Amino acid sequence: MPAAEIARRIALLQQRLQALDLNAALILQNADLYYFTGTIQDGVLLVPAEAPPLFFVRRSVSRAREEGRVAEIVPYRAYSEIPRLAEERGWRRLGRLGLELDVLPVSLFQRLQKAFPTAEMVDLSMEIRILRTRKSPWEVEAIRAAAVISERMVARLTAVAREGMTEVELAAEVEAEARRAGHQGQVRFRRFNQESFYGHLLAGPHGAVPAFLDSPTGGRGPYPAVGHGASFRPIRRGEPILFDLVGACHGYYADMTRTFVLGEPGPEVARAFTAVRTIWEAAGEALRSGLPAGGVFAAAVAAADETGYGEAFMRSGEGGRLGYVGHGVGLEIDELPFLARGFEMPLEEGMVVAVEPKLVLPEIGVIGLEDTFLIRPNGAEALTTVPRDLTVLTP
Amino acid sequence: MPAAEIARRIALLQQRLQALDLNAALILQNADLYYFTGTIQDGVLLVPAEAPPLFFVRRSVSRAREEGRVAEIVPYRAYSEIPRLAEERGWRRLGRLGLELDVLPVSLFQRLQKAFPTAEMVDLSMEIRILRTRKSPWEVEAIRAAAVISERMVARLTAVAREGMTEVELAAEVEAEARRAGHQGQVRFRRFNQESFYGHLLAGPHGAVPAFLDSPTGGRGPYPAVGHGASFRPIRRGEPILFDLVGACHGYYADMTRTFVLGEPGPEVARAFTAVRTIWEAAGEALRSGLPAGGVFAAAVAAADETGYGEAFMRSGEGGRLGYVGHGVGLEIDELPFLARGFEMPLEEGMVVAVEPKLVLPEIGVIGLEDTFLIRPNGAEALTTVPRDLTVLTP
Numbered sequence: 001m002p003a004a005e006i007a008r009r010i011a012l013l014q015q016r017l018q019a020l021d022l023n024a025a026l027i028l029q030n031a032d033l034y035y036f037t038g039t040i041q042d043g044v045l046l047v048p049a050e051a052p053p054l055f056f057v058r059r060s061v062s063r064a065r066e067e068g069r070v071a072e073i074v075p076y077r078a079y080s081e082i083p084r085l086a087e088e089r090g091w092r093r094l095g096r097l098g099l100e101l102d103v104l105p106v107s108l109f110q111r112l113q114k115a116f117p118t119a120e121m122v123d124l125s126m127e128i129r130i131l132r133t134r135k136s137p138w139e140v141e142a143i144r145a146a147a148v149i150s151e152r153m154v155a156r157l158t159a160v161a162r163e164g165m166t167e168v169e170l171a172a173e174v175e176a177e178a179r180r181a182g183h184q185g186q187v188r189f190r191r192f193n194q195e196s197f198y199g200h201l202l203a204g205p206h207g208a209v210p211a212f213l214d215s216p217t218g219g220r221g222p223y224p225a226v227g228h229g230a231s232f233r234p235i236r237r238g239e240p241i242l243f244d245l246v247g248a249c250h251g252y253y254a255d256m257t258r259t260f261v262l263g264e265p266g267p268e269v270a271r272a273f274t275a276v277r278t279i280w281e282a283a284g285e286a287l288r289s290g291l292p293a294g295g296v297f298a299a300a301v302a303a304a305d306e307t308g309y310g311e312a313f314m315r316s317g318e319g320g321r322l323g324y325v326g327h328g329v330g331l332e333i334d335e336l337p338f339l340a341r342g343f344e345m346p347l348e349e350g351m352v353v354a355v356e357p358k359l360v361l362p363e364i365g366v367i368g369l370e371d372t373f374l375i376r377p378n379g380a381e382a383l384t385t386v387p388r389d390l391t392v393l394t395p
Numbered sequence: 396m397p398a399a400e401i402a403r404r405i406a407l408l409q410q411r412l413q414a415l416d417l418n419a420a421l422i423l424q425n426a427d428l429y430y431f432t433g434t435i436q437d438g439v440l441l442v443p444a445e446a447p448p449l450f451f452v453r454r455s456v457s458r459a460r461e462e463g464r465v466a467e468i469v470p471y472r473a474y475s476e477i478p479r480l481a482e483e484r485g486w487r488r489l490g491r492l493g494l495e496l497d498v499l500p501v502s503l504f505q506r507l508q509k510a511f512p513t514a515e516m517v518d519l520s521m522e523i524r525i526l527r528t529r530k531s532p533w534e535v536e537a538i539r540a541a542a543v544i545s546e547r548m549v550a551r552l553t554a555v556a557r558e559g560m561t562e563v564e565l566a567a568e569v570e571a572e573a574r575r576a577g578h579q580g581q582v583r584f585r586r587f588n589q590e591s592f593y594g595h596l597l598a599g600p601h602g603a604v605p606a607f608l609d610s611p612t613g614g615r616g617p618y619p620a621v622g623h624g625a626s627f628r629p630i631r632r633g634e635p636i637l638f639d640l641v642g643a644c645h646g647y648y649a650d651m652t653r654t655f656v657l658g659e660p661g662p663e664v665a666r667a668f669t670a671v672r673t674i675w676e677a678a679g680e681a682l683r684s685g686l687p688a689g690g691v692f693a694a695a696v697a698a699a700d701e702t703g704y705g706e707a708f709m710r711s712g713e714g715g716r717l718g719y720v721g722h723g724v725g726l727e728i729d730e731l732p733f734l735a736r737g738f739e740m741p742l743e744e745g746m747v748v749a750v751e752p753k754l755v756l757p758e759i760g761v762i763g764l765e766d767t768f769l770i771r772p773n774g775a776e777a778l779t780t781v782p783r784d785l786t787v788l789t790p
Contacts, residue, residue: 001619028587028588029587029588030588030590030607034619034620038619039619039622040607040619040620040621040622041607041622042588042607042608042609043607059605059606059607059609059711059712059713060605060606060607060613060712060713061713062605062712062713063604063605063606063607063613063622063712067619067622075713099501101500101501101502101505102500102501102502103500104500104501104587105496105497105498105499105500105501105587106494106496106497106499106500106501106504106518107496107497107518107520108587109501110496123501123502125502166575168574168575168577169575171574172570172571172572172574172575173571175567175570175571175574175580176567176568176570176571177567179563179566179567179570180561180563180564180567182563182617182618182627183617184592184616184617184620184621185570185580185581185592185593186580186581186590186591186592188590192423192424192499192500192503193423193424193425193437195425195581195583196581197579197580197581197592198580209458210454210455210457210458211454211455211458212425212435212436212437212438212454212455212458213437214437214454218455218458221579222577222578222579223577223644223645223646224396224429224433224434224435224462225429225435225579225645225646225647225726226435226579226646227434227435227436227458227462232577249618250618250620251618251620251621252620316454317454317455317457317458318454318455318456318457331620
């Protein structure tokens with residue numbers, strides 16, 4: 001991670017701290033630590049509003065020094081030492097602190113309150129999430145590198161998919177290809193209890209099985225203790241194979257969905273794919289700097305209704321329709337902005353969002369098309385570039 | 396999951412609620428939800444101290460009904476509806492509620508406080524974690540099934556490891572084998588910010604690189620945004636290959652470490668392996684029902700000192716020694732009890748713990764041996780059964 005990236009991010013955070021009349025931010029969560037330091041260590045990043053940051057590190061101090069792009073690394077053992085260690089380095093103002101209250105567990109937060117007994121602690125999470133929405137050119141390159149891994153995954157699926165393979169067998173091949181390329185495997189979510197492991201590879205009606213995830217697809221998973229994703233069900237000829245796997249590089253993701261069929265697709269699959277492509281195009285037209293993120297959802301819904309697939313569009317397993325058609329993508333897969341009903345945040349140049357129209361046909365499966373886009377001055381550029389066809393494979 | 400499992404667990408939890416003078420528990424976290432319902436859905440499990448549980452489910456209600464072993468599933472949209480929905484079902488006492496404060500994020504907890512404005516909310520997490528330490532025969536069978544996956548992973552490593560492969564290439568092969576067998580991939584931790592993806596496959600000095608994880612091994616990972624685990628470094632002849640990967644089945648884990656070498660091990664590797672096996676045996680002797688969990692650590696330290704490897708034993712990358720040699724294993728990989736310095740909790744029949752002595756030799760690598768044990772009336776049974784040799788592979 002270039003030091004200039006970190007310096008710019010810290011400066012932007014400090015502007016926000018000053019505007020909010022906060023003395024400092026305390027940052028602990030892995031994705032945020034990486035964003036503001038260039039490394040993930042067991043520690044606490046203290047960013048004063050008007051002084052250089054201090055990175056308090058328990059483990060590993062040596063790696064924090066080697067990989068981190070924050071000049072001052074301060075070893076510590078317990079949170080209670082941090083105020084004194086900070087004061088020794090000239091940082092005394094403890095009145096109002098901003099923290100990641102959306103992700104910090106209550107017990108950990110209570111320990112921090114004890115360590116900073118006189119401080120007022122306020123939620124800084126929305127500020128951090130908004131700050132992270134606009135990607136730098138360096139971040140966009142990381143997402144492009146992740147998209148190259150998505151391409152390799154698709155090439156592997158195309159080469160090995162055969163009738164009668166189970167979903168987990170096919171997933172194993174595709175995931176191994178990603179792993180050889182350095183994919184990190186685990187996909188980070190910000191929201192509590194959300195879990196993912198590369199993403200979803202689901203075939204036929206199984207793709208339409210709902211799960212606890214806040215996602216248009218679920219799947220049975222290997223057993224209820226996992227509860228989503230690929231299962232032991234064999235893949236059959238003619239049914240849609242939904243590839244909704246996440247490419248990853250340098251912690252950044254590329255979210256992409258493609259639909260495959262072994263042998264000739266049934267007429268319903270081909271018709272639905274034509275519709276989903278139309279919806280994808282309509283949504284893409286709404287990806288314009290200055291327009292509200294929720295407008296992408298509205299455009300997609302209108303197009304879905306026009307194609308006659310309004311009922312199937314983003315259909316929830318519970319009946320009714322999910323209220324979004326996409327989300328921001330970066331160091332977490334559920335970043336802002338949400339391309340969701342009524343979401344007013346305007347799209348801005350530099351934001352990266354995944355647009356994922358999906359048609360859920362309970363007897364047939366899920367037919368989807370998803371790309372990760374960079375918002376540019378005059379529209380949006382797809383960072384995922386695998387051909388957007390319904391791909392017919394030899395069974 | 397058999398319904399009788401769930402009924403027994405709920406009854407034990409209710410005993411604790413009564414003893415603590417709590418009116419009910421509110422359970423939200425994935426691993427705990429699975430433990431107490433048999434399914435993972437987006438919802439809130441309410442367990443009154445003296446009435447049958449109610450499982451409030453947002454998504455997926457149909458899967459909660461199908462997989463869940465709690466009789467009453469109540470659909471809801473917002474936390475604020477729960478008190479009224481519960482009251483309609485005869486549950487009125489809202490005075491004192493127990494919650495998982497070790498894992499619930501602050502913002503989510505604040506939303507629950509708003510939904511139950513008159514309730515006193517106390518931390519129930521330690522009670523839940525203690526309750527989960529003693530495994531039923533059904534749980535032990537799940538861990539044995541996970542251990543079979545560990546065996547398949549070792550067989551695959553033995554078949555494909557070659558000089559010059561990168562760590563991620565070898566990991567890809569071994570992980571794919573586990574995946575085909577239905578491994579869930581992601582390994583759940585209870586502690587904040589801990590992450591793992593199958594576990595660690597590390598070779599040579601790279602194994603001794605420390606990371607943020609609370610683990611004796613770290614590794615570089617593919618890049619700093621991951622910060623631990625397998626890297627792009629090629630595996631060399633004669634260096635120790637540390638297999639510390641986790642088998643998984645039905646959400647339960649089997650934690651096992653074996654050490655391999657391509658070609659003849661250097662004399663230092665062979666000597667260290669003999670020592671680690673001696674330490675493993677000494678630790679195993681201390682695995683007795685009624686003895687304190689911390690005694691296993693003390694026994695391992697004494698044996699390590701005796702073999703002359705005291706300094707290398709559980710050596711932290713920061714200098715000094717980690718204060719543990721093992722941990723409980725179940726639906727999370729960092730369960731109680733900790734086999735840690737001064738940890739007084741007595742071992743009990745039915746507990747399942749991983750014992751993982753590791754010798755960290757910075758120039759050479761990590762030499763380790765780890766098994767998952769079930770505490771029985773007269774000692775402990777290893778649930779992981781792959782031969783405990785330093786395995787020499789054809790390079």
